[in-house]
Structure formats: C-alpha cells, structure tokens
Amino acid sequence: MPPQDTCVPSSLTLRCPxxxxxxxxxxxxxxxxxxxxxxxxxxDCIADAMSIVVCVSxxxxxxxxxxxxKLPECNDQFGSYVHxxxxxxxxSMNDPAQEYNVCQQNSTDITSDRGILKSPGYPSQFQLTPSxxxxxxxxxDNKVVRLWLSDLYVSSAGVNCPNDHVYVVDNVQxxxxxxxxxxxxPYLCSSTIIIQYKTTTQSSxxxxxRMYFEIVDRSPNDNCPTGSVTPVPATTPxxxxxxxxxxxxxxxxxxxGIASPIRSFQICKGESHTLQCPTNYVxxxxxxxxxxxxxxxxxxxxxxxxxxxxxxxxxxCRQSCTYMYTGNRxxxxxxxxxxxxxxxxxxxxxxxxxxxxxxTTCPADGSKVPIQIDRRGRFQSYRYGSFVMxxxxxxxxxxxxxxxxxxxxxxxxxxxxxxxxxTDNKLSxxxxxxxxxxxxxxxxxxxxxxxxxxxxxxxxxxVTDDSMYFSDGAELYIESQARPSDWSCGKPLPTTPIxxxxxxxxxxxxxxxxxxxxxxxxxxxxxxxxxxxxxxSSYTCPLGYTFIMIDAFYGVKKQSSNKCGFVQGxxxxxxxxxxxxxxxxxxxxxxxxxxxxxxAQCSDNYADYLHITHQCVPSRPIGTPPPITVYDICDTNxxxxxxxxxxxxxxxxxxxxxxxxxxxxxVGMTDRVLKIWINEMAVSSDxxxxxxxxxxxxxxxxxKNHDTKNLNDFEKLNPSIRDxxxxxxxxxxxPHVAYVYCGTRKFAMAPICAANIDIQYKTTxxxxxLYKGFKLYFEWxxxxxxIICDNNPLPSTTTxxxxxxxxxxxxxxxxxxxxxxxCLGTAHTLRCPRGSDYVLSIISSSYGVTGTGxxxxxxxxx
Numbered sequence: 039m040p041p042q043d044t045c046v047p048s049s050l051t052l053r054c055p056x057x058x059x060x061x062x063x064x065x066x067x068x069x070x071x072x073x074x075x076x077x078x079x080x081x082d083c084i085a086d087a088m089s090i091v092v093c094v095s096x097x098x099x100x101x102x103x104x105x106x107x108k109l110p111e112c113n114d115q116f117g118s119y120v121h122x123x124x125x126x127x128x129x130s131m132n133d134p135a136q137e138y139n140v141c142q143q144n145s146t147d148i149t150s151d152r153g154i155l156k157s158p159g160y161p162s163q164f165q166l167t168p169s170x171x172x173x174x175x176x177x178x179d180n181k182v183v184r185l186w187l188s189d190l191y192v193s194s195a196g197v198n199c200p201n202d203h204v205y206v207v208d209n210v211q212x213x214x215x216x217x218x219x220x221x222x223x224p225y226l227c228s229s230t231i232i233i234q235y236k237t238t239t240q241s242s243x244x245x246x247x248r249m250y251f252e253i254v255d256r257s258p259n260d261n262c263p264t265g266s267v268t269p270v271p272a273t274t275p276x277x278x279x280x281x282x283x284x285x286x287x288x289x290x291x292x293x294x295g296i297a298s299p300i301r302s303f304q305i306c307k308g309e310s311h312t313l314q315c316p317t318n319y320v321x322x323x324x325x326x327x328x329x330x331x332x333x334x335x336x337x338x339x340x341x342x343x344x345x346x347x348x349x350x351x352x353x354x355c356r357q358s359c360t361y362m363y364t365g366n367r368x369x370x371x372x373x374x375x376x377x378x379x380x381x382x383x384x385x386x387x388x389x390x391x392x393x394x395x396x397x398t399t400c401p402a403d404g405s406k407v408p409i410q411i412d413r414r415g416r417f418q419s420y421r422y423g424s425f426v427m428x429x430x431x432x433x434x435x436x437x438x439x440x441x442x443x444x445x446x447x448x449x450x451x452x453x454x455x456x457x458x459x460x461t462d463n464k465l466s467x468x469x470x471x472x473x474x475x476x477x478x479x480x481x482x483x484x485x486x487x488x489x490x491x492x493x494x495x496x497x498x499x500x501v502t503d504d505s506m507y508f509s510d511g512a513e514l515y516i517e518s519q520a521r522p523s524d525w526s527c528g529k530p531l532p533t534t535p536i537x538x539x540x541x542x543x544x545x546x547x548x549x550x551x552x553x554x555x556x557x558x559x560x561x562x563x564x565x566x567x568x569x570x571x572x573x574x575s576s577y578t579c580p581l582g583y584t585f586i587m588i589d590a591f592y593g594v595k596k597q598s599s600n601k602c603g604f605v606q607g608x609x610x611x612x613x614x615x616x617x618x619x620x621x622x623x624x625x626x627x628x629x630x631x632x633x634x635x636x637x638a639q640c641s642d643n644y645a646d647y648l649h650i651t652h653q654c655v656p657s658r659p660i661g662t663p664p665p666i667t668v669y670d671i672c673d674t675n676x677x678x679x680x681x682x683x684x685x686x687x688x689x690x691x692x693x694x695x696x697x698x699x700x701x702x703x704x705v706g707m708t709d710r711v712l713k714i715w716i717n718e719m720a721v722s723s724d725x726x727x728x729x730x731x732x733x734x735x736x737x738x739x740x741x742k743n744h745d746t747k748n749l750n751d752f753e754k755l756n757p758s759i760r761d762x763x764x765x766x767x768x769x770x771x772x773p774h775v776a777y778v779y780c781g782t783r784k785f786a787m788a789p790i791c792a793a794n795i796d797i798q799y800k801t802t803x804x805x806x807x808l809y810k811g812f813k814l815y816f817e818w819x820x821x822x823x824x825i826i827c828d829n830n831p832l833p834s835t836t837t838x839x840x841x842x843x844x845x846x847x848x849x850x851x852x853x854x855x856x857x858x859x860x861c862l863g864t865a866h867t868l869r870c871p872r873g874s875d876y877v878l879s880i881i882s883s884s885y886g887v888t889g890t891g892x893x894x895x896x897x898x899x900x
Contacts, residue, residue, distance in 0.1 A: 041413070042122045045076040046104045053099050054126035060100045061186050062091045062124045063222040064293045067109055067117035072522050074572075074632020076119040079519050080385075080445075081299045083112035084290045087120055094218055096129060096189070123294070125222055127186045127250045130154065140235045140247065141171035147230070148175045151253040154188075157235055157246030161189070164244045167237050175231040175251060182256045183231050187221040189248040193239035194218075204247050205234035227256065257390055291386070292316050296414050297447070297517055298386040300324060306336035306379050307365025314358040315386035321355035322447055322484040323384045327807075328367050328377035339381040342722075345372035345804040346381075354483050355384075372804055387447050387484060387515050391416045394516070400432040406496065411438040411518050416449070419499055419511035427453075427463075427504040427511065434497045436490075438518035444490045446497075449513040451481035455506045462503035465512050468496040471581075487514070493521075521628065559656040559666040560682060561715070561817055564588055568603035569648045574630040579654035584717045584815075585627045587652050588786055590614045592635050592645035604649045609640035611895055613648060614734075621784045623657055623691065623718035623813055636890060653786065655715045655815045656684060671799050672700035679705040681818050684717075685797055687811030691718070694811065699800040710818040711789040714770060716779075719812040722766040722803035723781035734785035737762045738778040739867060766803050768812050771796040789819070847871040855881055861893035 044050040046067075052060050065087040068078050078084065093100035104120040131137050136153040139145075148155075155173060159165040177183055185206060193202040194217030206213040208228035215221060235247055291298045298319075303311045313321050330345040331337045337344070347369045363380040394415030396407065409417065421428055438444055446467065453463035460479035467488045468475035475498075476488055499512065559582060569575045579585050590613040593604050604610070620627035634644040659666050668684045678685070685702065688694045704712065723737075738760065763780035770777040772792045799812065846853050853870070860866045870876035886900045894900075 039124055039126055043077040043119055044104055045119050046117050047106045048104055050102045050104060050122065051099055052124055056098060057129060058126040059096050059129050059188050060093045060124055061127050061188055061220050061222050062093055062122060064123045065091050066121045066290050067107060068119050068121055069109065069112045069115045070118040074630065075520060077520050078121050080297060085109045085111040094220060125186065127188045138173060140173045140233055141167055145173055148173060153251060155233055155249040159246060160248055161245040164246050166240060167235065171235040173233045177229055177231065177253060180256050181253045183226040184252045184254055185223040185226060186250045187215060187219060188250050189245065190215055190219040191245040192216055192237050195239060201238045203236055207232040207234065257393060289316060295388060295391060300383055300385055302383045304339050304379055304381045305361060305363045307363060310360055310362035312358060312360045313355060313384060318390050319386040319388055320357055320484045321359060321384055322387045322486060323351040323382060324486060325383035326351050327381040328369055329379050329381060330369055330372040330375045331378045334378060336378045341806045341808055346806045348807055351483065391515065393418060400430055406433045406435040408435050411436060411444055411516050414517045417514040417516060422511040422513055425510050427501055427506050427509055429504050430499060430501045432499045436497055437494045440493050441521055442493045442518040443521045444516055444518050445486060446488045447515040448481040448485055448487045449515055451478050451512045452509040453479040455508045456480060463501045466498040468498065557665050562654040564651055564653045566651045569629060569631045570602035571631055571634050571646060577627045577652055579625040582656060582658050582660035583625055583654040584623050584657040585620060585625060585652060586655055586715055586784065586786055587620065587650065589651040590617055591649050592637060593647050593649055594637060594640040594643045595646045602647050611637045657717055669702060671702050671797060672696055675701055677703040677705050682816060684813065684815050686813045687799060690813050691810040693805045693809035696801050699798055701796055701798045704795040704816055706793040707818045709821055711791050711821050712795055713789050713817050713819050714787045715815045716783050716785055717813040717815055718810065719768060719779065719783040720808060720810040721780055721801050724763060724765055736777040736779055740776040766801045769798040771798055843871055850875060859896065
C-alpha cells in the first residue's frame with residue numbers, strides 16, 4: 039500500500055480491502071527541514087513512532103492518532119509529521135490446502151508459493167502446546183520469503199518470551215514475539231525458514247497465532263548466506279537472536295529501505311575516522327574538503343572563514359572504510375599552506391532495492407521507455423552483469439509523483455574501459471526544455487551523480503562502441519523526495535495563478551517599456567501575485583532571464599468576505615527580509631505559505647496571504663546574434679555606452695580573485711535614469727557584516743561633495759569613513775554618492791539620476807565553494823514623471839546631482855515628520871536632501887517590545 043503521511047496533531051485512517059488485515063510495517067515521527075512539510079525528506083530527523091500504532095483487530099480500517107510529541111532524538115524538537123507504511127495481508131486462502139497447522143504431526147516442509155499458518159484452535163478455541171511446534175518453509179534458490187505475523191495473542195509473561203512465543207528462524211537470525219502483536223518481517227533470504235510456536239499459559243482472551251507468507255523472486259545480485267537452519271533451543275542465548283519486541287537498534291532509513299541522511303565528520307592531523315554502513319548499504323561520499331585556518335590550528339569546519347579546497351574522494355569505499363589525515367596536504371590555492379583538517383560528508387545508500395528497469399533492448403519505434411520511481415528503485419542497463427556490451431541508443435523517461443524530485447546515485451557506471459572520454463558510450467540526464475545534458479561514462483565509485491529539477495527527466499543510455507573488455511554497463515540507485523521550497527531549478531508544482539491586483543501601496547517603480555524589437559532582451563514588467571495560507575506558487579522566467587523578488591508583504595484581509603489577496607485597506611507587514619529562498623541566478627522560483635504568521639501590528643491577527651512582486655530581468659544572451667551584451671568588469675576599463683547589458687565578475691559563477699580593483703563606467707543617456715538589478719552576488723563579507731544578507735540596503739553609503747567626486751580621493755581625505763567591505767566589495771559609484779556591498783545579495787536598486795556611473799569590484803579573499811563573484815543587469819529607462827533629477831542646484835547647495843529630490847524639498851519647505859525603524863543588530867543612516875540646505879532634527883525616539891519577540895512595524899499594542 040502507498041505510504042501515508044499526516045501533520046501533527048491529527049488523525050489518520052488506514053484502509054484495506056475486505057478479506058485482508060492491516061499490518062503496519064513502520065511508523066516514524068519526523069522533524070521537517072522544509073517549513074510546513076508533512077512528509078519525509080532526506081536529512082529530516084526521525085524517531086520511532088510504533089507506540090502510537092494500535093492496529094490489532096481484524097478490521098479493514100485502523101485509526102491512528104498522531105499527537106504533538108517532543109523528540110529527545112531530535113534535540114527535543116517537536117515532531118512535524120508522522121509517516122506510516124503498512125501492508126494489507128490476507129486473513130484466509132481460497133484454497134484450503136494452502137492453510138497449514140503449525141503444530142501438525144509428521145508434517146512435511148511447506149513448498150507452496152503462498153499460504154497461511156495457524157496455531158491449533160485459532161482463533162476461538164485457543165489450545166496449549168506442551169511441547170514446541172515446528173514447521174519449515176522451503177525456499178527455492180532463486181527466491182526469498184516475505185512473512186507477516188498477521189495476528190498473535192498469547193501470554194507475554196517472563197523475560198524474552200520463554201514459555202509462550204512464536205519464533206521465526208533462518209540461518210542468520212531469530213525473530214522472537216509474544217503477547218499481542220502484528221509484525222511485518224524483513225525479506226528472509228534463506229533456503230529454509232523455521233516457524234516455532236509454543237504456549238503454556240491459558241486465558242479465555244488468547245487467540246493463538248496466524249501468519250501469512252509469500253515466496254517471491256530474488257534479485258540476481260542478492261547473495262543469500264548459506265548454512266543450515268536449526269530450531270532455537272528451549273533456553274535461547276540472547277546473543278544469537280534479534281529481539282524485536284525488546285527493540286533492535288536498526289536505523290530508521292534501513293527500515294524504510296532508503297538512503298541515510300547526510301552525515302559528516304572532521305579529522306585533524308594524525309586522526310582517523312571509520313565509516314560504517316549497515317548490511318547491504320555502501321558509502322557514498324558527497325563532499326571531501328581540506329581546510330586551512332587563520333591560526334593554522336585545527337578548528338571546527340567553517341567554509342566562510344577558512345580557505346578550503348574541495349576534491350574528489352581519494353579512495354573507494356564499500357560498506358566501510360577508514361579515513362586518516364596525515365597532515366601533509368598542501369593547498370596551492372591557499373598560499374601553499376598545509377591543511378589543518380579534512381572534512382567529509384557522506385551517505386549510506388542501499389544496494390539491493392527493487393529493480394525498476396526492463397531487461398530488454400530499445401523499442402524498435404524509438405519511443406521512450408517509461409520508468410516509474412515510487413520513492414526508490416534500482417536501474418540496470420540491458421545485460422548488466424554479463425560484461426558483454428550491446429550497441430544501444432535508448433531513452434528512459436524517469437518519473438515520480440508530482441511535487442517530488444529525484445536523486446540518482448551511481449552504483450556502477452562502466453562504459454569506456456576506464457577512459458574519461460564519453461564520446462562513444464555515455465549515460466546522459468536531460469531536463470525538459472534542454473537538448474544536451476550531463477554525461478557520464480566512468481563512475482565506478484558510489485556517489486551522487488545527479489539531482490533532477492522536477493519530477494520527470496530523460497535518461498539516455500548510448501553505446502556505439504561495444505568492443506569494451508572491462509566495462510559492464512550501468513547500475514543506478516534512484517530515490518525520490520519532496521521538492522524543497524528553495525530548490526532553484528526546474529519546474530515546481532503547477533499552481534492556479536491568482537490574478538494580480540493593482541494596489542496603490544506599496545509603491546513600485548515603473549519598469550521601462552522595451553525600446554527595440556522582439557529580438558532584444560529587456561527587463562520584463564513587474565508582476566504581483568498572492569499566495570493564500572497553505573498555498574503555493576511557481577514563477578518561471580523565459581530562457582535567459584533571472585527571477586528577482588522586488589517586494590513581499592503579509593496581509594490581513596480588511597473584510598473577511600474578501601477573496602484571498604491584497605485589497606486596498608488591508609493591514610500589511612513587510613515580508614521581504616524574512617524570505618531567504620530563490621537567492622541564486624536562476625530563472626524559476628517555487629514559494630509557499632505553509633505556516634500562518636501572526637502580525638502584532640494587525641491586532642495579533644493571522645496573515646491571510648503573502649503578496650509577492652517579482653520581475654524577470656536578462657541574465658545571459660539567447661539566440662544568434664546575441665540580443666544582449668555581457669561585459670566582464672575586469673576585461674578592460676573601457677566605458678560601456680549601451681542602453682542595457684549584463685556586467686559580471688571574471689568567470690562568474692566560478693569565483694576568481696582580482697587582488698586589484700576593476701572598474702567599468704556606464705555612460706548615461708538624456709532623460710533617462712539608471713536601474714540596476716543584482717542578479718546574484720556572493721563574495722566575502724570580511725567577517726564584519728552587520729546587515730542581514732537578504733537586505734537590499736547597502737553595507738555602506740558614502741556621500742561625497744562637489745569638490746571631491748572621486749571616491750578614492752574622498753576616502754584618502756576621510757580615512758575612517760570606510761570600516762566594512764574593505765578587501766572584497768562591489769561599489770555602485772555615482773558622482774555624489776557611492777553604495778558599497780559585500781557578502782551575498784540579490785535585489786533591485788532604486789533608480790539613480792546620473793550622467794555617468796562607475797561599477798567598481800575587488801576580491802582578495804581565497805576561493806571557497808560559497809563564493810561566486812557577481813552578476814548584474816543594468817538598463818537606462820525613461821525617467822518617470824514622479825522622479826525629479828535636480829541637475830542644476832542652487833549655488834549654496836551641496837545636493838548630489840544623482841539624488842531624487844522630494845516635492846517638499848524642491849521649494850525648500852519644511853518636511854513632514856519622517857520615521858525610521860531599526861531592528862536589533864542593524865543600522866540605519868538618517869539623512870536630509872540637498873546637503874547643507876537642510877539639517878536634521880530628532881522629534882522622538884522610542885524602544886519597542888513586540889508580542890512575538892520579533893522585529894515588527896511599530897503598533898499601539900507594543
């Protein structure tokens with residue numbers, strides 16, 4: 039039956055067809071990493087929840103009540119959901135010959151492919167068995183047994199069930215049960231399975247035992263242990279059995295048959311660490327990093343503070359292996375210093391999941407071969423394992439349920455006899471809308487090959503050279519998971535778009551209309567949408583464009599009868615600083631509103647919706663000739679005299695140190711203002727950032743005067759003015775004001791009035807896998823009517839010519855009372871327009887405590 043998930047607290051009803059009974063195979067509490075998620079995602083902290091399962095009657099339904107519970111295994115966090123897996127097991131057989139008495143005298147081995155074993159007198163005439171009863175199930179060589187204890191009710195007195203019990207014994211382990219129990223055994227890989235049954239305690243309530251079994255095909259790669267199977271003696275040594283009632287320390291991911299969460303360890307000079315995975319699991323190393331610290335001492339791994347180098351694994355692991363760091367790894371990119379530590383992330387992935395691929399050649403008509411992934415599965419190429427390559431050109435369509443993505447791991451990809459040339463033979467993964475994908479031909483270690491962007495992908499398996507002597511094809515492990523909300527590529531869940539509204543607040547700057555024909559790329563119009571509580575929305579920009587969030591706020595409907603969505607008069611609260619997703623240079627974004635926000639400034643009401651304003655801006659040229667020009671800021675210092683374009687750091691998104699400052703000028707145009715969108719920025723923040731990384735505010739604003747427009751000269755005259763973003767920075771430098779940024783950013787700047795703008799960039803920090811550099815898009819747009827660029831100030835003023843002048847300041851009038859809010863740990867500069875023509879007067883200053891403990895817009899109830 040399909041797994042069932044439910045948020046907590048709630049109830050869940052399991053159902054089976056008539057004539058069958060519910061047997062729960064596993065139940066787990068989970069603490070979701072994805073906010074609002076009610077299903078398991080790799081990396082979630084999970085804990086056993088079988089204690090809430092009380093399905094012990096022969097009913098076709100069973101209700102499970104999932105209460106909110108604090109989980110000690112998960113740092114005392116409360117569980118977010120409960121995950122249940124169960125089977126529907128027959129209670130009787132149509133053929134009476136397939137129902138067996140476990141205590142039948144002179145019985146022979148059971149050789150049928152399915153059947154039910156019962157205790158004497160089950161269920162209404164319970165009988166004692168003075169001596170142990172035995173029945174054996176014979177299993178053919180190419181088969182395994184699936185076994186369910188569909189009903190057990192006997193005494194549970196004593197330790198380890200000494201006098202009343204049912205044992206299941208193979209040549210590796212023993213399962214012991216007593217009391218009131220239903221249980222699904224794991225696959226039993228043995229030539230003979232012995233069922234032992236004994237009862238010596240009488241009660242009118244007891245029923246005895248009922249057990250159902252099936253003989254199923256065994257995977258050709260499953261090597262079952264050999265050896266004889268003997269019954270368990272009356273006094274069973276506890277060291278030889280698995281006491282399932284007492285609890286066995288089996289990881290939850292093994293019970294689920296999926297990959298483990300990502301694990302990590304760090305070793306310093308002279309230290310070692312042994313990786314150990316469970317039986318039938320192997321080690322897949324995800325990350326192998328060497329780190330150089332500022333002190334040259336072994337410190338806790340921190341990629342943002344240390345100089346690090348990521349490398350491929352240096353050796354091949356199977357179920358276990360030992361890492362040892364001798365302390366002599368020289369890192370050339372870190373000034374040839376010796377790494378102070380080694381940091382490794384890995385997973386345990388299963389080897390013997392069910393096969394999902396057909397062992398056939400390609401369809402003659404060239405059609406795609408569909409492969410459905412229901413949470414997990416194993417792919418093998420045609421004739422894999424025979425070391426005989428067959429010429430093929432097949433396309434497999436991998437598909438899982440909507441809203442999920444897939445992780446594809448290599449168990450063995452051997453197509454080109456250890457050569458890295460994938461010209462003739464290869465395995466490719468191609469997303470929808472693409473013509474080329476990622477190619478692999480030699481991956482003989484266990485590792486993650488590819489993570490999909492959506493729930494479907496094409497996998498091409500091509501062999502044009504079959505004269506390989508040391509190649510065998512491809513074997514993959516594929517696992518699906520719920521798509522994370524911040525997944526930055528592919529097609530998110532389809533949603534029903536909500537018609538955009540036209541609010542008068544907040545004010546959004548109008549985007550210029552494209553000035554040329556359709557072959558040119560310009561910023562698209564801003565679009566507003568609403569996401570209702572528990573709703574989702576997907577945003578996809580055209581090919582070559584980047585998604586940028588312009589504004590976001592939570593809203594409480596003024597009238598409860600209003601439809602979900604912003605209406606003038608609603609109480610709203612800024613949400614942009616709290617949304618940390620979709621921060622990369624990507625064309626799509628998937629957003630949700632899963633947890634309702636209480637807004638103190640809205641009388642403690644819960645927000646009904648999340649209102650998003652976004653825009654698609656050019657990122658890279660598409661087509662021939664290129665419809666937009668990309669400029670490297672360090673390629674030359676020649677000015678850029680174009681109406682629009684993309685400016686990037688060298689090799690973006692691959693980080694490169696510049697060491698010296700690079701500068702390009704943007705030449706202005708008459709009756710136009712400059713708009714700049716930071717598509718993505720990721721450089722060092724020098725460890726002194728005070729603003730939130732998601733803020734669109736600059737780290738520093740430097741106001742210059744008419745006498746010193748050159749920023750370098752101004753800083754020489756005022757050496758203490760710059761205390762952040764010193765070694766790594768991006769500066770948008772207008773004639774009279776400079777905006778300084780560092781760290782990670784993605785946002786749209788307000789329009790700038792200027793005839794010329796300098797873009798200045800410098801990076802001196804050593805590379806790590808977080809740094810990328812920057813990419814921005816600029817466009818000279820027609821000057822909106824509400825923006826006045828005062829290019830001819832009065833003689834006495836020091837107004838920057840690039841400053842937007844408010845209406846009241848144009849005639850030197852007194853301003854209205856202005857306000858600013860400063861959250862804990864942030865800073866804000868108060869400034870009047872027109873330089874020395876105005877002075878600033880503080881009217882009042884207050885501290886505030888909110889009902890939620892979070893920084894919110896000031897309200898009367900604070």
